[in-house]
Amino acid sequence: MNWHGIKAIYKFEMARTRRTLFQSIVSPVISTSLYFVVFGAAIGSRITEIDGVSYGSFIVPGLIMLSLLTESISNASFGIYFPKFSGTIYELLSAPVSVVEVVVGYVGAAATKSVILGGIILATANFFVDVQILHPYWMFLFLVLTALTFSLFGFILGVWADNWEKLAIVPTLVITPLTFLGGSFYSISMLPPVWQTVTLFNPVVYLISGFRWSFYENADVAVGLSVMMTCGFLLVCIVAVWWIFKTGYRLRV
Amino acid sequence: MSGESPVLQVENLNKIYDDGFEALKDINLEIKEGEIFALLGPNGAGKTTLINIICGIVNASSGRVLVNGYDHVTDFRRTRSLIGLVPQELTTETFESVLATLAFSRGLFGKPPDAAYLEKVLKSLSLWNKKDNVIMTLSGGMKRRVLIAKALAHEPRVLFLDEPTAGVDVELRQDMWQVVRELRASGVTVILTTHYIEEAEQMADRIGVINHGELVLVQEKARLMRELGKKQLILYLDDPLPEIPRQLDAFDLQMGSDPDELIYSYDSQANSTGITALLNELRQAGIHFSDLKTKQSSLEEIFVDLVKRIR
Known part of the structure; x- marks a missing residue:
């Protein structure tokens, strides 16, 4: 195992966060605060409670997930796409690092940043509403699993993308709508029965539901199913990354 | 002086790209330890493809490469840690400092941190006073030096220089030739491609000529000049x-x-x-x-x- 290689990639990626502190940390915190102002204050005054939890508190897990998903994807995808774009990928391809080491370095750094961000958003939320965490270990597990899974997904996206537009299109046109429609700001039990069934095909529903359960013991789907779906998606991403490096897809000709 | 044992062996190497272009045709080559080997050829001859396959950036269609006797695919950790590459293009990180990018390169190739060694490399390339500069603020010539420093950061035994002095002014070119001579003196094997034939004439022990993907000639430089x-x-x-x-x-x-x-x-x-x-x-x-x-x-x-x- 090339531990020095993993550490080098990890440190390099974390240094990028320090250089772009505003973009990486401050910007999502500001946008989350705005969500609290708009959704919590404006809509929250009309919807007082969902499943016995105040609306402001109810949306906290969904808001964290929203940032976690988009930031995990954008950090990991940018991390591997930029060396491809600038040409510095030659160094990574010619180095004695294995697939596992490259992925651990890039995805580990992206997931770390996302988990830190999740913690910051949680702390920010405490300024606006009361937040209870009934199952802190489960909450942390969901946080880490989701950050890892979507960082891996972002890594795949970064390898696949061959221009900036493709890099932005998946988070903008796929992830954000799925998150908004996945119960970030409402319980899916509030939807008509047909749409409840349709919503179950959205994988983000399971992440948000499981994560919200760890806070308030309120879930749209069974917690076990949430864990299974998250692990399943993680497995799919791992297999895809393994295939990418085995075949050299979009990396080696 | 050059040793006799081959540090690099290329056997029956072929490369056909997906579009059917045959970039390399049955290349066989041995590079002796400690020599300076210049690979010459017109544009598109296959020089960079050959280097990229040896370094692991491009997959070969068939054939094999041995570095110090180890297969470059099955023993990629051993072979790649022995090789340093200075690419043709000025592809450097943009926002990193010079010292940070060297530390990254060293770590990536599996070497523990060694501040004294990196200082030595930077000083030998007249980069020490630029160590804290962000790379994007450096001139093209300085960036070229940074690329060489990065390639040397993990103490390679074989160094590939793909057009190392392209776009570099005369003074800097002379400096780089001196660096290459010093590397050879320290036992590093140097393989360079160049468009400046003068560069090969000045430095190389042996010359290889590649054209249309075929290695048409490999000869001691002195003998080549004498015979041809x-x-x-x-x-x-x-x-x-x-x-x-x-x-x-x-x-x-x-x-x-x-x-x-x-x-x-x-x-x-x-x-x-x-x-x-x-x-x-x-x-x-x-x-x-x-x-x-x-x-x-x-x-x-x-x-x-x-x-x-x-x-």
Whole structure:
């Protein structure tokens, strides 16, 4: 195992966060605060409670997930796409690092940043509403699993993308709508029965539901199913990354 | 001096790209430890593809590469840690500092941090006073030095320099040649591709010529210049000649760029160069000259001639 290689990639990626502190940390915190102002204050005054939890508190897990998903994807995808774009990928391809080491370095750094961000958003939320965490270990597990899974997904996206537009299109046109429609700001039990069934095909529903359960013991789907779906998606991403490096897809000709 | 054991062996290497382009055709090559090997060839000949396959950036279609006896696919950790690559393009990180990017390169290749070694590398490339500079603020020449420093950061035994002095001013080029000589003196094997034939002539122990994906020649530089090079006798005539007299046809003389120059090409290794006979014939023909000089053809002339012949 090339531990020095993993550490080098990890440190390099974390240094990028320090250089772009505003973009990486401050910007999502500001946008989350705005969500609290708009959704919590404006809509929250009309919807007082969902499943016995105040609306402001109810949306906290969904808001964290929203940032976690988009930031995990954008950090990991940018991390591997930029060396491809600038040409510095030659160094990574010619180095004695294995697939596992490259992925651990890039995805580990992206997931770390996302988990830190999740913690910051949680702390920010405490300024606006009361937040209870009934199952802190489960909450942390969901946080880490989701950050890892979507960082891996972002890594795949970064390898696949061959221009900036493709890099932005998946988070903008796929992830954000799925998150908004996945119960970030409402319980899916509030939807008509047909749409409840349709919503179950959205994988983000399971992440948000499981994560919200760890806070308030309120879930749209069974917690076990949430864990299974998250692990399943993680497995799919791992297999895809393994295939990418085995075949050299979009990396080696 | 060059050792005899091969540090790099390329066996029956072929590369066919997805679009059917055959970039390399059955390449066989051995590089001895500690030598400077120059790979010459026109644009698109396959130089960079060959280097990229050896370094693991491009997959070979068939054949194999051994570095220090280890297969570069199955033993990629051992082989890649022995190799350093300076790419042709100026591909550096943009926002990192010089020292940070070197530390990254060293770590990536599995070496523990060594501040003293990195300082030594930076000083040898006159980069020490730029160590905290962000790379995007450096000039092109300085970025080229950073690329060399990055390639050396993990103490490689084999260094590939793909067009190392392209776009570099004369002074910097001389500095880099000095660095390469010092690397060779420390036992590093250097393989370079270059468009500046003068570079190969100045530094290389051996020359390889690649054209249309085929390695058409591998030769000791001195022997190559001796065997394929021509020697010329240039005579500066008192009076320009309207044309070369028929009685001198046997000498296959050529007029120079100036009408008062007469050029005779000969084989300096032959038993008889024909110079005495030529001078006698000139005297009999009443052709007088005021000065003369001899000239050995350069590696560039040999290379151009060789590539023309292959075409």
